[in-house]
Amino acid sequence: MKSPQAEKARLDRVTVEAISDVAAGIHKRIEKHVKPEVAFPVRSLGNVRYDPAKGFFEIGKAKSVRTLTVTTAKTFAQTLKMMALSKELVETNDFATKRDAYYQSKNWGEAHFDEQSESDMVMDDVEAMFSVHGVSREQLRYIPDEHGGAVAGELIVFDTDLETAKVEKIDCTRFGSGAYSIPSLVEHLTFETKAKFILCIETGGMFQRLQSHKFWQKAHCILISMAGVPTRATRRFVRRLSDSCKLPVYAFVDCDPYGISNIYRTLKVGSGNAAHINRFFCVPQASFLGVTPQDIVDYKLPTHPLKDVDVKRAKDAIKNDPFFKIHKPWAKALESLIKMGVRAEQQALARWGLNYVLDEYLPAKLKHPDKFLP
Amino acid sequence: MKSPQAEKARLDRVTVEAISDVAAGIHKRIEKHVKPEVAFPVRSLGNVRYDPAKGFFEIGKAKSVRTLTVTTAKTFAQTLKMMALSKELVETNDFATKRDAYYQSKNWGEAHFDEQSESDMVMDDVEAMFSVHGVSREQLRYIPDEHGGAVAGELIVFDTDLETAKVEKIDCTRFGSGAYSIPSLVEHLTFETKAKFILCIETGGMFQRLQSHKFWQKAHCILISMAGVPTRATRRFVRRLSDSCKLPVYAFVDCDPYGISNIYRTLKVGSGNAAHINRFFCVPQASFLGVTPQDIVDYKLPTHPLKDVDVKRAKDAIKNDPFFKIHKPWAKALESLIKMGVRAEQQALARWGLNYVLDEYLPAKLKHPDKFLP
Numbered sequence: 001m002k003s004p005q006a007e008k009a010r011l012d013r014v015t016v017e018a019i020s021d022v023a024a025g026i027h028k029r030i031e032k033h034v035k036p037e038v039a040f041p042v043r044s045l046g047n048v049r050y051d052p053a054k055g056f057f058e059i060g061k062a063k064s065v066r067t068l069t070v071t072t073a074k075t076f077a078q079t080l081k082m083m084a085l086s087k088e089l090v091e092t093n094d095f096a097t098k099r100d101a102y103y104q105s106k107n108w109g110e111a112h113f114d115e116q117s118e119s120d121m122v123m124d125d126v127e128a129m130f131s132v133h134g135v136s137r138e139q140l141r142y143i144p145d146e147h148g149g150a151v152a153g154e155l156i157v158f159d160t161d162l163e164t165a166k167v168e169k170i171d172c173t174r175f176g177s178g179a180y181s182i183p184s185l186v187e188h189l190t191f192e193t194k195a196k197f198i199l200c201i202e203t204g205g206m207f208q209r210l211q212s213h214k215f216w217q218k219a220h221c222i223l224i225s226m227a228g229v230p231t232r233a234t235r236r237f238v239r240r241l242s243d244s245c246k247l248p249v250y251a252f253v254d255c256d257p258y259g260i261s262n263i264y265r266t267l268k269v270g271s272g273n274a275a276h277i278n279r280f281f282c283v284p285q286a287s288f289l290g291v292t293p294q295d296i297v298d299y300k301l302p303t304h305p306l307k308d309v310d311v312k313r314a315k316d317a318i319k320n321d322p323f324f325k326i327h328k329p330w331a332k333a334l335e336s337l338i339k340m341g342v343r344a345e346q347q348a349l350a351r352w353g354l355n356y357v358l359d360e361y362l363p364a365k366l367k368h369p370d371k372f373l374p
Numbered sequence: 375m376k377s378p379q380a381e382k383a384r385l386d387r388v389t390v391e392a393i394s395d396v397a398a399g400i401h402k403r404i405e406k407h408v409k410p411e412v413a414f415p416v417r418s419l420g421n422v423r424y425d426p427a428k429g430f431f432e433i434g435k436a437k438s439v440r441t442l443t444v445t446t447a448k449t450f451a452q453t454l455k456m457m458a459l460s461k462e463l464v465e466t467n468d469f470a471t472k473r474d475a476y477y478q479s480k481n482w483g484e485a486h487f488d489e490q491s492e493s494d495m496v497m498d499d500v501e502a503m504f505s506v507h508g509v510s511r512e513q514l515r516y517i518p519d520e521h522g523g524a525v526a527g528e529l530i531v532f533d534t535d536l537e538t539a540k541v542e543k544i545d546c547t548r549f550g551s552g553a554y555s556i557p558s559l560v561e562h563l564t565f566e567t568k569a570k571f572i573l574c575i576e577t578g579g580m581f582q583r584l585q586s587h588k589f590w591q592k593a594h595c596i597l598i599s600m601a602g603v604p605t606r607a608t609r610r611f612v613r614r615l616s617d618s619c620k621l622p623v624y625a626f627v628d629c630d631p632y633g634i635s636n637i638y639r640t641l642k643v644g645s646g647n648a649a650h651i652n653r654f655f656c657v658p659q660a661s662f663l664g665v666t667p668q669d670i671v672d673y674k675l676p677t678h679p680l681k682d683v684d685v686k687r688a689k690d691a692i693k694n695d696p697f698f699k700i701h702k703p704w705a706k707a708l709e710s711l712i713k714m715g716v717r718a719e720q721q722a723l724a725r726w727g728l729n730y731v732l733d734e735y736l737p738a739k740l741k742h743p744d745k746f747l748p
Contacts, residue, residue: 094728095586097579103724106676145579150555159550168550176533176542177557181524184582185551205471205519208558212469302480350477354468 004160004188018133019087037067040125048275050322055284059275077111089141097145128276136280143184149234150179150225153216154195186237200224202253215358235281255291256343257313288373293337296344303342378534392507393461411441414499422649424696429658433649451485463515471519502650510654517558523608524553524599527590528569560611574598576627589732609655629665630717631688662747667711670718677716701748
């Protein structure tokens, strides 16, 4: 296996080459007195393919072309400046958030952005354009503003300082009641583990219960707190960890259309409007431990009535979401949830005692991962 | 200094005694055929005192009394059950979130809660009642559902396992690009540090920049990511760390009424409607490094216009908030912000280069902590 530094150096070369290639193409057209243009994949649900064998929402072939004209002059310049910023970030071994990039543009003279929404759009375009070249947002050195999730359990993370080459060894069994907080960029991390699976948990409260009672010790696993829809950093971390250590990923979320179609589906196959990056960020090997609609019956869980917005979300998913259209057991599960008219939170298991979840529910479930929803 | 276990055992005794005392009082009245009652401090901004010498919003003397009658029978029973739950949690060395407590109540027969809002209210009442006895929410073993913040820098955290007495030593300089994630309960943690101050940062993006470039090494400090309004766990962590290591706390947030009056003011003196717990959670020793309204001028920062809601929030604060009424420099700063009609984000410093904030801005500011806003 290559060292993290060698791998990073290789990726950096790929990134700079891709940027230089696109720029050279534009330059050539200008020299030939042909109007220069840049092409981006269209980013919308309508331009998405889902092949379960590949395991994630892929961006389709539809492209939009930005040709240099009087009206596009500013956006065209901004796109090139954004590419130049990315190249500079790679060369200085730095990174920028969307906000950072917006404020950097204040030095771009007439090409500066007036609103962050404009600069976000251009950054998304640039990301989409280079995703076609197999270059991820992280390689372009754009990092999310959001926090990563928290990690505890049988895992050692190796974090190589890319300047000094010093390696920090982070033992996730050694944080007491605390946890390891995932950084915004995870590409340079490597892992060592004897765990049997990764458990991705929706709520901070449930994560804290499993962590404080060292559930990972008994079950030989790695606990990840997603705290709602997992951030890109969290998804990429789970994906890289699962890929490199060949670990199955089990999701443990609330039984409601949001937990199922937003949190779980985003974790597993990615999202529609960010389809150009799903190949890097989704976790196709994930399966759904619970809470399932059937669990509500089997465990006599306290429920809340489904709200109108829940029902609408579930019906939309069955009708329009390629993921639920292809996975019949899921369409069935959502339909039975709509029929039951209720939802249940993962903490509803506390009805049977605060630690029922770790003494009974999870051990019983973990005996039959083959029965998990896809 | 007492060991964390001895201190915890003492606090647990205090907690159980306080619960038993209140229960015994009720029992005695019943035996005397007098209607039993429980009294809670009124939780509202109208029942708040602010003495800068004490440093936090204190709850006033107004009380509401719940007497057992036909109409209050259920709530009365729920209050006693909630107290009993707390006693059980102490005795079994466990904890519960608000959600957990709600679901536990499903076993309380007719005293069960129908909605979590009801159980949250009763829990807040019980907290307020015992805060008068000097017993914190954490001692009652109620923990927040939310995540803690992230920590990096010159700090060693000692986390004692309260069952096995094994001590984990967590070195916050050894997380590479990642960080230490604060647990929900921090009472049992102890600290060792040579840092000179604690820097509390609003955004995850800025935290990542300072952490990745090891700003804490150069400045000898501890970095804390608040990610918006700091959670209770984060505030309590900063407070305990600052108290026990005698460290000043500097806040680095956006220059807008939300950053100033919600994030910073909550960190320093607590909030109005949770005044019964501010004594445990506020950080009175905090001061405001920036971004100040004057910084917008001095550093020629890119700005956004203040929204109506911003102006309203600032005017409300000047008029009604005891904190801004007492600290004149703050009222002045808010007034000048309203006059300027703009706000600036902390990442606006990126205008002068991505690392201007750590190479120039923070070092210049840190030469004059005496000039920080109170």
